[in-house]
Amino acid sequence: xxxxxxxxxxxxxxxxxxxxxxxxxxxxxxxxxxxxxxxxxxxxxxxxxxxxxxxxxxxxxxxxx
Numbered sequence: 219x220x221x222x223x224x225x226x227x228x229x230x231x232x233x234x235x236x237x238x239x240x241x242x243x244x245x246x247x248x249x250x251x252x253x254x255x256x257x258x259x260x261x262x263x264x265x266x267x268x269x270x271x272x273x274x275x276x277x278x279x280x281x282x283x
Contacts, residue, residue: 237280247273
């Protein structure tokens with residue numbers, strides 16, 4: 219899993235700044251499967267039915283004054 223964060227700070231006035239930030243989690247969108255079902259005496263035994271979070275993006279604006 220690879221996470222990336224980028225930010226940029228813009229000057230609006232002498233002491234006022236605007237910061238734009240973006241963060242990406244699981245950038246490669248790699249499948250993170252859960253553990254297989256340990257029961258082998260049922261039809262769904264050994265099957266994988268869960269997975270962790272897919273790629274997520276997050277954006278933010280911050281005003282500093």
